[in-house]
Amino acid sequence: MLLPWEYGVRNLARRPLRTLLTLIALATVVMLVFVVVGFIRGLERSLSTSGDDDVVLVYSVNSEENIENSAIAAQIPALLTASVGGTVSRFGMTHVSPELYMGTRVKNELDEAGLGLVRGVTLATPLVRRSVRLVEGSWPRAGEVIVGRLAAAKLGSSEDAIALGKTLEFEGKQWTVSGRFASGGSAYESEIWCRLEDFQAATKRQDLSLVAMLLSPEGSAGEVSLFCKERTDLEIRAIRETDYYASLQQHYRPVRLLAWSVVVMVSAAGIFAGLNMMYGAVAGRVREIATLQAVGFRRRAIVLSLVQEGVLLAASGSLLSGVLALTALNGMAVRFTMGAFALRIDSVAILIGCGVGVLLGVVGALPPALKALRSEVATSLKSV
Structure with missing residues (x-):
């Protein structure tokens, strides 16, 4: 015969302070899991949405996978257009x-400075970068810039500091913010865009970092790649944009593995903390457990009742953390080497976070419950 469900619920209410402290501890552990999993999911989404399968990138062979270090001749776009069809x-x-794409120090009107990613663009850029949408203001004219949705997070400043009409300073020149753009969560959202000729003049550079080409259905990325290999004097290479960001996924694989390791370590720490708290809770109920055995309840029923209490606490902590994560963490911008991205508390993150919470409840309650039941009933009834 099992103990009534209400028995475990009433036991939690009999010790409100201990129950509250245990609930807060469990909720904190699950919240840390949500933060780390949200980081992983946000990074993966940013990289997966940044590529366009119809776009080919052409950049320097010497830059490897860091386009910021690429430098190619200014006449290459004309050569590609004349030599490559499709x-x-x-x-x-x-x-x-x-x-022209590079990282540079950007300062706002409040004298706050941070490392920003600036891209010099032309009127053809939004035709190629099809995910980019201007959500506020206008396309930049001479001496103006538009900022991505996450540019403030990349710079480590507030949204008001880069609002429309505000002034930014980089490369020794003042720039006025004329608009804001979004790009469906891609890496572009952490960048600042200005006119290519203005950026070249400010940086005293006449070269380019890359050329992005939108291919038609009849076009072939292999043809572009073949042109780059034949023109060895230009020292350029071609790669599909999706393949480029897939390589970045592999580049950041150690970071993701480290983050998953943090999830495991946080979960393990939470289990040990739960064990400690449950041992303390069960140690003070030795006579109660012995009495339940004396009146006829089997050990299995008592163990299930104690596990029920742990699972109820853990589920409540998981629910509390899940609500806080969805309302406070979801969409929060995070700075990273590649720019900035938003934490993503999606169904996978909720499943992992709540799963870890319930696991804490089961694993944390089971060992102390079994230990308490090993004692002789007569001896436990005499304990203080």
């Missing part, structure tokens, strides 16, 4: 985007 061309404009 690029999209509409309304007299070829969808080829020459870009």
Whole structure:
């Protein structure tokens, strides 16, 4: 015969302070799990949404996978357009985007400075970067910039500091913010965009970092790659944009593995903390447990009742942490080497966080319950 369900619930209410402290401890552990899993899911989403399968990137062979270090000749876009077929061309404009991309120190009107990612672009850029949408303001004119949705997080400043009409300073020049853009969670959202010719003048550079080409259905990335290999004097390489960000996924694989290791370690620490608290809770109930055995309840029923209490506490802590994570953490911007991305508390994160919480309840309650039942009933009844 099992103990009534209400018995375990009433036991939690009999010790409100201990129950509250245990609930807070369990909720804190689960919240840490949500933070780490949200970080992993946000990083993966940012990289997976940043590529376009129809876009080919052409950049320097010497830069390896860091486009910020790439430098190619300014005439390469014209050479690609003339030599390679299959690029999209509409309304007299070829969808080829020459870009200058680099990290530089950016200072706002409050004298707050941070490392920002700046991209010099042309009117062809939004035709190639099809995920980018201007959500506020206008396209930059001379001396103006538009900022991504997560640019403030990358700079470590507030949203108000880079609002429309505010002034930013980088590369020895003042720039006025004319607009804001979003890109569906991709890496572009942490960047600052300005006109290519203005950025080249400010940096005193006439070269480019890369060329992005939008291919038509008849176009071939292999043809672009073949052109790059034949023109060894240009020292350029070509890669599909999706393949480029897939390589970044592999590059950040150790970071993701480290984050999953943190999840395991936090969970293990939570289990040990739960064991400690449950041992303390069961140690003060030795006579109660012995009495239950004396009146006829089997040990299995008592163990299930104690585990029920632990699971109830853990489930409540998981629910509390889940609500806080969805309301406070989901979408929170995080700075990273590649720019910035938003924490993502999705169904996978909720499943992992709540699963860890319930595991804490079961594993934390089971060992102390079994230990308490090993004592002789007569001896336990005489304990203080």
